[in-house]
Amino acid sequence: MNMHEYTVEFRIYGKGLDTSAISRDLGLSPSLIIEEGDAKGKSEQFAESVWACNGCADAKSWDSLEEGLTFLLEKLAPVRQKIDTYRSKYQLILWCGHFQSSANGGPLLSPSLLKSLAEFGVEVFIDNYLSSEG
Secondary structure, eight states: OOSEEEEEEEEEEETTOOHHHHHHHHTOOOSEEEOTTOEETTTEEOSSEEEEEOSSSSOOOBSOHHHHHHHHHHHHGGGHHHHHTTTTTSEEEEEEEEEESOSSOOOOOOHHHHHHHHHHTOEEEEEEEEOOOO
């Protein structure tokens, strides 16, 4: 693993979410589907459904958060108006995983990407995971 790797997903989640309808409506393949009531550990269940898309058919990690977010925003751009129709009923976020083996450095975002993120208009979450190599 590099010192810093990133994953990105666009997520729509909420009660009563029809994940199959989201896939059909947006014409995008999900990278993650969680259905309301699915098992969450041994004794819990998910209270909400989640539809997530990373823009790829496979799991993808990036050496740069900027690259990953730019790639995903480009994939979502053609269906942005359709995405906007889900805002009133469900939560929409860009979820980012930051996997690091060093506390030095981290994500940098350019002004142009920050502008694109603001125009897309959803919250951005960055979850950080620290692991030791070797």
